Amino acid sequence: MKKGIDYCIGFHAAGISAGIKKNGKKDLGIIISESPANAAGVFTTNRVQAAPVVLDRERITSGICRAIIVNSGNANCCTGEQGIRDARAMTGLVARELGISEDMILVASTGVIGQPLPIEKITRFVPGLIKSAESEGFQDFAEAIMTTDTVPKIILREGDLDGKRFKVMGIAKGAGMIHPNMATLLGFICTDIQATSTMLQDALNKANEKSFNRITIDGDTSTNDTVLIIANGMSGAVIKHARHQKTFQDILDDVMVSLSRLVIKDAEGATKLVEIIVTGAKSNEDARIIADTVAGSSLVKTALFGEDANWGRILAAAGRAGVPVEPDKTEIYFNDVAMVKAGKGCGPEAEAEATKVLCTPEFSISIHLNMGSGHASVLTCDFSIDYVKINADYRS
Amino acid sequence: MKKGIDYCIGFHAAGISAGIKKNGKKDLGIIISESPANAAGVFTTNRVQAAPVVLDRERITSGICRAIIVNSGNANCCTGEQGIRDARAMTGLVARELGISEDMILVASTGVIGQPLPIEKITRFVPGLIKSAESEGFQDFAEAIMTTDTVPKIILREGDLDGKRFKVMGIAKGAGMIHPNMATLLGFICTDIQATSTMLQDALNKANEKSFNRITIDGDTSTNDTVLIIANGMSGAVIKHARHQKTFQDILDDVMVSLSRLVIKDAEGATKLVEIIVTGAKSNEDARIIADTVAGSSLVKTALFGEDANWGRILAAAGRAGVPVEPDKTEIYFNDVAMVKAGKGCGPEAEAEATKVLCTPEFSISIHLNMGSGHASVLTCDFSIDYVKINADYRS
Numbered sequence: 160m161k162k163g164i165d166y167c168i169g170f171h172a173a174g175i176s177a178g179i180k181k182n183g184k185k186d187l188g189i190i191i192s193e194s195p196a197n198a199a200g201v202f203t204t205n206r207v208q209a210a211p212v213v214l215d216r217e218r219i220t221s222g223i224c225r226a227i228i229v230n231s232g233n234a235n236c237c238t239g240e241q242g243i244r245d246a247r248a249m250t251g252l253v254a255r256e257l258g259i260s261e262d263m264i265l266v267a268s269t270g271v272i273g274q275p276l277p278i279e280k281i282t283r284f285v286p287g288l289i290k291s292a293e294s295e296g297f298q299d300f301a302e303a304i305m306t307t308d309t310v311p312k313i314i315l316r317e318g319d320l321d322g323k324r325f326k327v328m329g330i331a332k333g334a335g336m337i338h339p340n341m342a343t344l345l346g347f348i349c350t351d352i353q354a355t356s357t358m359l360q361d362a363l364n365k366a367n368e369k370s371f372n373r374i375t376i377d378g379d380t381s382t383n384d385t386v387l388i389i390a391n392g393m394s395g396a397v398i399k400h401a402r403h404q405k406t407f408q409d410i411l412d413d414v415m416v417s418l419s420r421l422v423i424k425d426a427e428g429a430t431k432l433v434e435i436i437v438t439g440a441k442s443n444e445d446a447r448i449i450a451d452t453v454a455g456s457s458l459v460k461t462a463l464f465g466e467d468a469n470w471g472r473i474l475a476a477a478g479r480a481g482v483p484v485e486p487d488k489t490e491i492y493f494n495d496v497a498m499v500k501a502g503k504g505c506g507p508e509a510e511a512e513a514t515k516v517l518c519t520p521e522f523s524i525s526i527h528l529n530m531g532s533g534h535a536s537v538l539t540c541d542f543s544i545d546y547v548k549i550n551a552d553y554r555s
Numbered sequence: 556m557k558k559g560i561d562y563c564i565g566f567h568a569a570g571i572s573a574g575i576k577k578n579g580k581k582d583l584g585i586i587i588s589e590s591p592a593n594a595a596g597v598f599t600t601n602r603v604q605a606a607p608v609v610l611d612r613e614r615i616t617s618g619i620c621r622a623i624i625v626n627s628g629n630a631n632c633c634t635g636e637q638g639i640r641d642a643r644a645m646t647g648l649v650a651r652e653l654g655i656s657e658d659m660i661l662v663a664s665t666g667v668i669g670q671p672l673p674i675e676k677i678t679r680f681v682p683g684l685i686k687s688a689e690s691e692g693f694q695d696f697a698e699a700i701m702t703t704d705t706v707p708k709i710i711l712r713e714g715d716l717d718g719k720r721f722k723v724m725g726i727a728k729g730a731g732m733i734h735p736n737m738a739t740l741l742g743f744i745c746t747d748i749q750a751t752s753t754m755l756q757d758a759l760n761k762a763n764e765k766s767f768n769r770i771t772i773d774g775d776t777s778t779n780d781t782v783l784i785i786a787n788g789m790s791g792a793v794i795k796h797a798r799h800q801k802t803f804q805d806i807l808d809d810v811m812v813s814l815s816r817l818v819i820k821d822a823e824g825a826t827k828l829v830e831i832i833v834t835g836a837k838s839n840e841d842a843r844i845i846a847d848t849v850a851g852s853s854l855v856k857t858a859l860f861g862e863d864a865n866w867g868r869i870l871a872a873a874g875r876a877g878v879p880v881e882p883d884k885t886e887i888y889f890n891d892v893a894m895v896k897a898g899k900g901c902g903p904e905a906e907a908e909a910t911k912v913l914c915t916p917e918f919s920i921s922i923h924l925n926m927g928s929g930h931a932s933v934l935t936c937d938f939s940i941d942y943v944k945i946n947a948d949y950r951s
């Protein structure tokens with residue numbers, strides 16, 4: 160996304176380097192709304208929660224937010240009481256600079272767990288960060304929240320309510336430690352629509368279920384997962400009834416699904432984007448459990464990396480999911496190539512065709528159980544040598 | 556284990572190459588008891604079960620076995636009705652050669668899933684295989700059941716019941732697709748003690764819980780997991796009462812725990828053997844869930860490979876296990892080096908000490924939750940570049 164694009168009305172952002180990351184890249188970002196915005200959030204389900212998550216959970220109950228400050232390079236997690244003080248200090252500084260209440264500032268951190276936040280670096284750079292915030296600063300912001308991401312992730316969509324245009328912009332980071340629920344390290348949604356915080360929470364929950372809760376990279380759930388949505392109403396488009404709500408939901412879904420696809424595409428070391436689709440399960444829940452198990456299987460993921468149409472591993476993973484599967488009824492497709500029918504392989508020609516599918520960067524694996532009408536899907540990626548390299552060396 | 560060692564009385568074994576494996580290595584093995592032996596077994600919990608597992612489950616109910624035939628190179632799984640016919644054919648051939656009932660023959664297969672068993676190769680080699688069986692043939696047998704294993708795995712232990720000596724020998728294969736429950740592709744226990752099949756089943760269940768159910772390599776459970784125990788009573792040592800049973804259980808536990816350690820040590824691509832110990836959980840079950848989650852975390856396992864004392868990932872994995880964890884009370888040790896106290900890192904000196912531990916091939920990670928008296932442990936290994944290489948290229 161280039162500068163000059165029409166961003167959401169009344170939002171400013173910036174991203175700079177404060178020296179938190181060892182490599183000197185951008186690591187401190189801010190989003191500011193010109194007017195108080197209604198807000199909602201979803202957070203990690205991990206029992207270990209980073210200090211900024213603890214603080215945001217408390218503050219989001221007010222339903223109002225003016226600014227979000229974010230650092231990368233340090234997760235401010237497992238940092239005890241000092242961590243909470245540091246998270247508060249980050250927001251306190253922003254509040255003073257903007258001349259508003261600290262309670263209206265939210266905060267997020269991402270990076271290494273268990274090291275004290277270098278708060279003095281942040282303190283030094285916050286005034287300059289705020290000064291540099293502008294409507295075209297979201298690209299810099301998106302870069303400042305990256306960790307192992309190789310590209311910044313921004314999605315902008317437009318809609319209208321009875322002729323009034325509104326925009327929804329999403330920025331996310333995440334390339335590892337990605338698993339439902341929920342599955343992005345950090346996501347920020349800005350919109351100039353007018354909606355109550357209750358509406359926002361409801362819409363965010365629904366969109367999250369369809370997007371970040373449907374992707375897996377490595378089965379690990381972060382301690383810092385946070386998705387915040389803030390709506391400042393400055394477009395003049397107001398959600399007044401169910402039809403409006405539906406219009407907004409569709410756009411928000413689109414933004415968050417698109418962001419979640421960007422996350423998977425940028426997954427650590429990944430070379431393939433693969434949708435695992437399960438149909439014909441006894442229930443949607445069963446289908447979901449099977450899809451998650453196949454999507455998370457190390458053996459399936461290494462076979463994807465090896466471009467090996469090893470459907471036996473797929474069926475074996477489905478079989479260990481812990482819910483009913485009848486192998487003799489099961490079909491497996493790679494895109495539209497049938498690999499397995501009635502629990503048996505379709506032979507070498509089918510395998511040759513499936514291997515062609517496997518050699519493309521984006522495809523689906525469909526598992527038809529023929530036992531009922533339950534269905535679910537999840538996005539995953541392959542498990543590569545580079546994944547191991549990236550994660551063996553992460554802190555060095 | 557070398558030839559000339561005193562094996563269990565009344566057992567013969569052999570292992571040869573029948574051309575099932577592409578590389579020409581041994582791939583067909585047999586164990587024969589001179590007299591009918593009492594038998595028991597535990598099998599995979601995967602809903603997808605290989606043909607030999609289906610057959611053995613049925614036959615083991617008789618509690619009697621004379622021989623076990625095993626092939627590697629092909630799992631005879633997801634092979635439909637033909638697979639069942641092939642499994643039966645393997646045992647039928649052995650029965651004819653030995654002049655005994657087919658019902659007394661058990662069978663196991665391991666290797667690639669979803670390809671028809673090359674039964675004609677097996678048929679051709681069974682007579683020669685049986686002829687070559689001898690009391691010193693267990694080394695060959697152990698080699699014949701290997702897939703990605705780099706070493707054959709045999710453990711022999713001795714005990715006595717009121718002055719009568721007896722032996723317990725275990726042979727296992729497994730280096731990947733290893734996860735509770737249960738977690739070895741194949742295990743075979745021969746003993747010359749006299750015990751009923753009910754006693755054997757009880758003892759096997761208990762020993763399995765302490766051994767193969769306590770190891771994880773990659774979180775994938777095989778479709779072929781089978782552990783069989785056969786006892787022919789030829790030593791003259793008879794289990795008569797509870798004290799005898801305890802003596803036998805201790806020896807069997809030792810054999811199976813030792814075998815499970817051999818499996819983890821030989822794990823695909825692994826460079827570290829790591830025991831994850833959880834204490835102070837609210838219950839043993841909670842402790843087990845946390846230990847399994849940490850032991851299975853890709854991020855923990857890649858950090859182990861990278862010799863990075865990244866305790867944040869350990870705490871984060873414990874936190875996502877889905878059971879109560881209070882980070883502020885949690886301690887983490889690498890062997891006896893304290894890394895985390897009250898949920899916070901112990902600083903750079905501790906980290907330097909912990910890194911020394913990490914650079915050794917075998918160590919423990921202890922997580923003290925300080926919430927109760929529940930405890931559990933599980934053996935795991937690191938997640939290496941070679942694991943990905945081995946599993947990306949497995950079928951090629």
